[in-house]
Amino acid sequence: MLIGLAANRLHHQTEDAALFALLRAIEPGIRELQLGLHAVGRTYDAIAAADMLHRYPQLVRYPYGREGGLMKLVAEVVGMGDGRTLDAAIYLTDPVDPSSIFPEALALKRQCVIHGKAFLSTVASARDWIEMERIHAGLSQDRNADRFHDYENQTLALIAHDALKPQMLEFVAQNFALLSRFRRRVGTGTTGQKLNELAWSKGWPQDLPWVDRYNSGPLGGDAQIADLVLERRCQRVIFFEDPHVARQHEADIQLLERAVTTVTHEAVCTTTLKVAQRWCDAALLRA
Secondary structure (H helix, E strand, C coil): CEEEEEECHHHHCCCCCHHHHHHHHHHHHHHHHCCEEEECHHHHHHHHHCCCCCCCCCEEECCCHHHCHHHHHHHHHHCCCCCCCCCEEEEECCCCCHHHHCHHHHHHHHHHHHCCCEEECCHHHHHHHHHHHHHHCCCCCCHHHHHHHCHHHCEEEEEECHHHHHHHHHHHHHCHHHHCCCCEEEECHHHHHHHHHHHHHCCCCCCCCCCEECCCHHHCHHHHHHHHHHCCCCCEEEEECCCCCCCCCHHHHHHHHHHHHHCCCCCEEECCHHHHHHHHHHHHHHC
């Protein structure tokens, strides 16, 4: 498997920065899975200076971002052939870094969503994804990843744009038992109502909501869930985004994304059905 790797400056400035915390946690998994890493210039240089992934031959340096390094990762998400097609992209995002909203940064996420690949913008998301792939590879559980699977003490947010609401309903119906293990589930207006109706049809008590509903997205629901994320009261977000439609409440969507990256060690975010289903399958294998 090939992974794109980039991190905004904040995440590799100090010894305890997010990039190094991530690599300390997942280096064994990287080596076990023999992952290829295409790292944008400054990120690669920071890894080398910290003497991490020492002598790992599959760590490849790409140009600096200003020289097109991140643009090349976008192209590889789409697929360039000849060993240049990424399976996922880790982009540790600092939400106040101007480069996080450069066209190539936005395009990296968009193409991951379009092509059903993992876009991992937080330490927690990347750690969770590595553990998921380890489980699918038949490797033993990483006990240091147990906290990501403590569903009975976690809150899960389920959000879907209009065109993807049927996809969300199908996903939940298929994985209802697992998703019901979460201590609490939250969602935005219409999606939440449809999910409650689905749950009641499956025998969930009629007087209890399966999902606690917040406002619809255009009326501020994304902002309400962002507050839960920032307060560390929502640990996992599954957000099926429609990359082909302009949204009137785009600022609210970006606000939720920024909240997730602000608490980079705490929040896991999944943006495509394919990745979400693969996580569910791994969770059942790990149980």
